[in-house]
Amino acid sequence: MxxxxxxxxxxxxxxxxxxxxxxxxxxxxxxxxxxxxxxxxxxxxxxxxxxxxxxxxxxxxxxxxxxxxxxxxxxxxxxxxxxxxxxxxxxxxxxxxxxxxxxxxxxxxxxxxxxxxxxxxxxxxxxxxxxxxxxxxxxxxxxxxxxxxxxxxxxxxxxxxxxxxxxxxxxxxxxxxxxxxxxxxWFIGDDFHHNGALFLMDAFSFITSFGVPRPHPITPAQFKTGIKFKYTDNYKFYLKMGALPNYKTHYFGDSVKFWNDMMAHPNYDSFWQAxxxxxxxxxxxxxxxxxxxxxxxxxxxxxxxxxxxxxxxxxxxxxxxxxxxxxxxxxxxxxxxxxxxxxxxxxxxxxxxxxxxxxxxxxxxxxxxGENTLPKAAIYISGSNEWKKFSKWPPENSTEKTMYLHANGKLSFDAPTSGEGFDEYVSDPSSPVPYQDGVQRDRTREYMLDDQRFAERRPDVKTYQTDTLSSDITLTGPVVADLLTSISTTDADYVVKLIDVFPDNYPAPTPNPKNVQLAGYEMLVRGEIFRGKYRNSFEKPEPFVPGKVTEVKYNLPDVGHTFRKGHRIMIQIQSSWFPLADRNPQKFVDITQAKDSDFQKSNIRIYHDGQNKSSIKVTVLE
Structure with missing residues (x-):
């Protein structure tokens, strides 16, 4: 039932x-x-x-x-x-x-x-x-x-x-x-998929509350979806559901066409391209x-x-x-x-x-x-909290710069030397990294800029940060993750997060009814996931060769943010973001048809040596 x-x-x-x-x-x-x-x-x-x-x-x-x-x-x-x-x-x-x-x-x-x-x-x-x-x-x-x-x-x-x-x-x-x-x-970046990874909560809730076909012209008061469920902890609910085919078995059957269409088109084929x-x-x-x-x-x-x-x-x-x-x-x-x-x-x-x-x-x-005085781009810059108008986007007076990952959790605009190596973590699908701290029922909107200190504490999240900034740095435009990585299995996801770390003496807000501690706050500025098997093509996925150093390079959505003097820039890297995104079995399979037995641990390495320079490219406003 x-x-x-x-x-x-x-x-x-x-x-x-x-x-x-x-x-x-x-x-x-x-x-x-x-x-x-x-x-x-x-x-x-x-x-x-x-x-x-x-x-x-x-x-x-x-x-x-x-x-x-x-x-x-x-x-x-x-x-x-x-x-x-x-x-x-x-x-x-x-x-x-x-x-x-x-x-x-x-x-x-x-x-x-x-x-x-x-x-x-x-x-x-x-x-x-x-x-x-x-x-x-x-x-x-x-x-x-x-x-x-x-x-x-x-x-x-x-x-x-x-x-x-x-x-x-x-x-x-x-x-x-x-x-x-x-x-x-709906495959590359909006709603249901980001870079091939299914955005699980949004897809499931859309289907159950909107995706059921109507029988004939009808008003909302007359329409019943017939799909009902209840839960209080989204992390537990989706983890217990397991592999994607279980959703159809327990909830949808053949009644929801769009869910079935999504499952029938796991790659960026003509269905999505059209x-x-x-x-x-x-x-x-x-x-x-x-x-x-x-x-x-x-x-x-x-x-x-x-x-x-x-x-x-x-x-x-x-x-x-x-x-x-x-x-x-x-x-x-x-x-x-x-x-x-x-x-x-x-x-x-x-x-x-x-x-x-x-x-x-x-x-x-x-x-x-009135007059046509609209700019090409009107952009609010968070951090410095100001509107700026530009004659193009990204702005003309901006420069692409590269931040490199280093040993011991360092991040800088200087490239690593040959003496460095790699960081390693174990990605376990049975204990995926949550997308937000605490317990939630529905997917929140606040996760997009929430404190990331909860994630930094996990062993399967690697953290890199700059020294304290001596002057403001304003980013206006693209952010590109360029990771040199190897895995012990044949597939994995990558989540890269760009974070503004507040000073340890940053004052709490006034008034402060939620008792927010902004001292040391790690504000998410931008985060994005990438399904590794699509690193060369969204149309034709490819398995990883276990143990082989491989480049995974992808675009995060643009940003407009000032990292203030006294703050730090942080990068976090992980391989799950649950249940925001579905879990990767970390095995090269059609994930829409995967079995619960397909899910396995993977040892993930992120390299930062003289030859394999993992980095984040940003656009700095001059």
Whole structure:
């Protein structure tokens, strides 16, 4: 008999019932008329669309749209949302707000396909998210009274993907698009996989609470997943579950298509490659503002790489802005993002973004108001706690430098000598390194910048740190781990963490209700995992030769952080990050089909001698 599940965290963070104080429903009801329409697509399917039109019809308004798989509720023309637009300032400015259930979700017709692939040269009635957006805009422009002929699109996370997907072959009326934490690549860096390693908690919770197909057009109140369970300690729960095939046996059966698809495609094959929207972001006409959070546990990769793809595949004159702040997933629309986790960023960073970047972007391109003063990149630098504007990203005035690992846990910009050797640890899948200290039920968002002292104490985590810094060092851009390693088995994972070590006399915050000890605090600035068998190709994995020195080189997401004078820079290296990521059996097998008996210990060596120089490349702002 299947256990019962009650799991909400993953979907709640996607629905974005933000803490941002909304206008109440009475205000929206007094100032807007709600309409519900089924808008026809070119293949005859109709998509359910909620439309909120200002009652003041004395002027024309631009249209601001969000397309979502997470429901446009409440349903019914007499039932009003509590807020309109992600940014309450947009409501006050006056827009026509449009929300649409994407094809195959909730009350829309058609079949749903996760991250539906873009079709470059559509023929006849072929459809994708680009064509559905085009057809929707065409209907809105022709049928809504008092629209000014200009449309903007915004969306966070999965709706961020639909924002990105509106860009190829965009409707001429689409003038401004803001993909925010956009789902972009579900194998390389977003949500379900990072560099081939399955992000176990996110994948499992997504499937159990969102991935179950609907039987027919239906509202959330009528929909039951049929998959239920309950637990209090995620580390114990996932460890007890064991190998990945056990999840299907105990919970899914054949009822959840996307889980089965994931298990059937363990490598970066055409299934995953077709979902990648980045190659299609060419010859774009709408202005773009890509938004992300450096401490986003879900789609930090998407924001950075959508921006990069637009930059590389379009003329330099294309208006494209990157905004990265010290935010969790969607935190830029939270009412006050001065604090996150144990850190105080000195000011309300989300409010500054909404007032100085997001609102001017949509006003300029949709209402012809204001001036186009947006930079190429607006980046919040944590540590020094300041916004900086750059003419490109990474900044022009930055230099790539290399930090080398040394014996005795040393880290420096000087290369090691031939007299050094290696560090070794035993990676044991039966006792994996936890991703966070303490006991949690759901995957937290605070782990992205939490204290790492708990991990340093473990024998299967190797730690390297600089001497006390004599001056500030600001990193703005890529971080590349370049490890020279050997293992006693045929596969292993690598987790590299970049950490800011606070001075031993650093004062505690005031007030301090959680009794946070910032003296000696080891703040995670960036961490990323890599599945070793993909070191040469995500499409064609290769086993390690036991005992052979092998290079494992991979990119961590970009950073924007100042390591202050008196602090230290630390690197931690480990081979598990559980249950954030699934366990590697450390045996060259298809992990999606592995048996519990396949899991084995591995002796991992990290080399730092004159010939094998393990290092971390960083981009230093001059």
């Amino acid at each position: 299947k256990q019962l599940l009650l799991l909400t965290g993953f979907v709640l963070c996607y629905t974005f019932a933000f803490a941002q104080p909304p206008k109440d429903t009475a205000y929206i009801r007094d100032h807007y008329t709600k309409m519900e329409k089924y808008i026809p697509m070119r293949d005859g399917k109709k998509l359910f669309t909620s439309i909120y039109v200002p009652k003041d019809q004395s002027k024309k308004y631009p249209i601001l749209m969000t397309r979502t798989p997470y429901t446009v509720s409440p349903y019914g023309e007499n039932n009003y949302r509590r807020s309109l637009g992600q940014n309450t300032l947009l409501l006050e400015e006056g827009f026509i707000f449009v929300y649409q259930d994407v094809r195959g979700k909730w009350m829309s017709e058609g079949d749903f396909i996760d991250v539906r692939p873009d079709i470059d040269n559509k023929k006849g009635n072929q459809v994708d998210e680009s064509s559905d957006t085009y057809d929707t805009i065409d209907w809105l422009i022709k049928n809504l009274p008092n629209n000014n002929g200009k449309v903007g699109i915004e969306g966070i996370s999965y709706p961020g993907f639909y924002s990105t997907a509106s860009l190829p072959n965009a409707h001429p009326a689409l003038k401004a698009v803001s993909p925010q934490a956009p789902v972009t690549d 979902m990648n929207i980045r190659p299609h972001l060419k010859k774009l006409t709408p202005a773009t503002m890509v938004v992300g959070g450096f401490f986003d546990a879900e789609d930090c990769f998407g924001a950075l790489h959508v921006f990069d793809a637009i930059e590389k595949q379009n003329p330099a004159s294309h208006p494209n802005t990157l905004v990265m702040g010290p935010w969790y997933h969607g935190g830029w629309e939270s009412p006050d993002m001065q604090h996150f986790g144990d850190q105080d960023f000195g000011s309300n960073t989300s409010k500054w973004f909404r007032e100085n970047l997001e609102l001017p972007f949509f006003k300029y391109y949709l209402k012809d108001e």
